[in-house]
Amino acid sequence: MTATIERVPARAPSGGAGADPWAGTAGLLRLYLRLDRVRVAVWTLAVGVPVAGSVASLEATYPTAESLQARAALLSNPSAVMMTGPAFALDDYTFGAMVANELSLYLLVTLAIMSVLLVVRHTRAEEESGRLEVLRALPVGRFAPATAALATVALANLVVGAAITAALVGTGMEAPSSLALGVAAALTGLVFGAVAAVTAQLTEHSRAASGTALGALAVAFLVRGVGDVVDPQGSWLSWLSPLAWAQQTRLYVDLRWWPLALSAAATVVLLVLAVVLAQRRDLGAGLRAPRPGPATASAALLSPAGLARRLLSGSFLGWTLGMFFFAVAFGALADSLEGMVDDIPDLGQWMTVDLADLTTSFAAVMLSFLALAPVAWAVAGVLRLRAEEEAGRVEAMTVTGSSRPGLLGGWLAVVAAASVAMLVVIGLGVGLGTAAATGEVAWIGRLTVASLVYVPATLLVAAVAVALYGLVPRVAGLSWVLVVWVALALFLGSLLDLPGWAMDLSPLTHTPLVPSEDLRAAPLLVMLATAAALVAAGFAGLRRRDVVPG
Structure with a gap:
């Protein structure tokens, strides 16, 4: 056959x-x-x-x-x-x-x-x-x-x-x-x-x-x-x-x-x-062939905070260096507006300035504008943890001994510390630029300290991202909507004559323009307390939900 x-x-x-x-x-x-x-x-x-x-x-x-x-x-x-x-x-x-x-x-x-x-x-x-x-x-x-x-x-x-x-x-x-x-x-x-x-x-x-x-x-x-x-x-x-x-x-x-x-x-x-x-x-x-890593991880990488430092350090350095140069450049303009007051009577409609002390007021406004960068970076830092979860790495960490609260707490500690450091660097940059323009070295320390007033607002916006990540992770990206609104209210709020309730949705609205304004502790404490409540909600949500990729 x-x-x-x-x-x-x-x-x-x-x-x-x-x-x-x-x-x-x-x-x-x-x-x-x-x-x-x-x-x-x-x-x-x-x-x-x-x-x-x-x-x-x-x-x-x-x-x-x-x-x-x-x-x-x-x-x-x-x-x-x-x-x-x-x-x-x-x-x-x-x-x-x-x-x-x-x-x-x-x-x-x-x-x-x-x-x-x-x-x-x-x-x-x-x-x-x-x-x-x-x-x-x-x-x-x-x-x-x-x-x-x-x-x-x-x-x-x-x-x-x-x-x-x-x-x-x-x-x-x-x-x-x-x-x-x-x-x-x-x-x-x-x-x-x-x-x-x-x-x-x-x-x-x-x-x-x-x-x-x-x-x-x-x-x-x-x-x-x-x-x-x-x-x-x-x-x-x-x-x-x-x-x-x-x-x-x-x-x-x-x-x-x-x-x-x-x-x-x-x-x-x-x-x-x-x-x-x-x-x-x-x-x-x-x-370009990747370089082989070390055979064993360093002690710094064996904790959630160490991992967060490793993963976030690149973007932190890039953002911080870029904003430092921007801050110096903007600070150098601080005394350039003195001769413009008579020719620009509507300057106050563009930004909130005290025409009697224009250099101080301009430096404070520039500091508030640049503070938007740490706000955005803090949200990006929090949402990076969501990306790690989607890739399955968070699940791997939790089964190797890291608790969920420990993981989230270590990660947020790094994000918070880096955001504060970025604010300080921005304040230092504006101070250096203003000092170079005016010849007064005291501006360096004055504006560096003034930058800390934006810490509560930065942490509050980041806390919104934490709450969304813990409770409803699939829509955590909506925290960027708040960042966009903060920017809109900051740059165009006065000009567009936005209603008071709309402006109040931005934490920066409640942040005093130090050093041109007196420091008011009450709104800063309220923002810190609200941020703490949102973070607690995020921790509670993460404890109760599944940690799965995708």
Whole structure:
């Protein structure tokens, strides 16, 4: 008896040579857009609404040609140039030129951060979690996930850029330059998204990839700042920074589009580099081999607090160093407003200042603005524990001897200590800048101590995140809503004439502007007591619920 075996042609694997390398791109794009629909909406609102509010606030604060020229005089200060950008048309400073100076740099940086986070989320983070390997087992081409991720980021930049343009045009700004600012912001976001696509090939960890890309953004910020200080209209050094390409369009002054071609070209070059590098590594691996860790853990890592220090130290150092330089730069402007009072009668509508002692009042206001950073970092630090739980590491710790209260308590102790340290560093930075501007060394100690008044507000916002994490962990991310509201009330509350109850939702509203105001202990004690109650609720919730990944 003879059997006949029929040969069946083998099907090429999804990523093989015989497959379409872009197969499944459309489906992945729909998936990524669905996953990011809330994120993109939040970014759009968080950028578009403050742009409209800022233009309105600037219009109210600088209503005359004389007040505009007084604002232009500030750009003789290197710190002001470092924090804004190249100064055009200073001899006849227009409102449009001022809007470009005040808003463009921060919009560019914001979209760059958004793009870095989104690119890493859909590339390296997917590889690190193992989900990309599962996707590649389906009929998905090897280029499809990265292409869909970059298309998602491009659409996100397009939407946010359109919101910027709409906000500017809606407040009466010139349409061509408003469009140019929206396009410039979107292209700058794409440049740094492409940078993130490159850094995602270098390391096998998503945090390292995003940290490296954000480090490149910090270098670009510094290079542009130093270059603009060398020449207020931009030196050769400025042109080495992608941030400068967008600002060199000379918005609302003498609009030129050609610098944006540099942003487009840089994006293409970086994406090609990312593709080339991706071909030189294995899925899940990075081009840079990870260093082997020690055979045994140090004593510092054998406790929840030690683990928290290890995991949070990188972001803490990055945030703290960045805010220190911002604080010094802002502090250096503290005595630059004395000659502007007569020309800007509506200065008090923009920020709560005592015109009789403008230097003290300005330094206190700058300290309150910068205190928002420790508030945001504290929330991020608390929510990192939720990410550890989703990854299954919290469960592993609890079965190896760490109690739930001990784990949460050690983690929160590190977050609280780091937040206080960041506040102190910010106060020190504002003090150093103010001392350098006024020649009075006493400002250093005065503002360093004054920064401690923001400890209760910082801990209260973090405690909201703790309560949500312990009681309803799936919605713990909603604690960012409070952070956004604190920022809105802080920067635009007075200008938008928000009702008292709405302003009272922000803990910073109840924090006295020390040293320009007298210290009031009662609201600080109430905030501390409320924070303690929320933390206790978080501990109780964590005791009662399951600790499971996902």
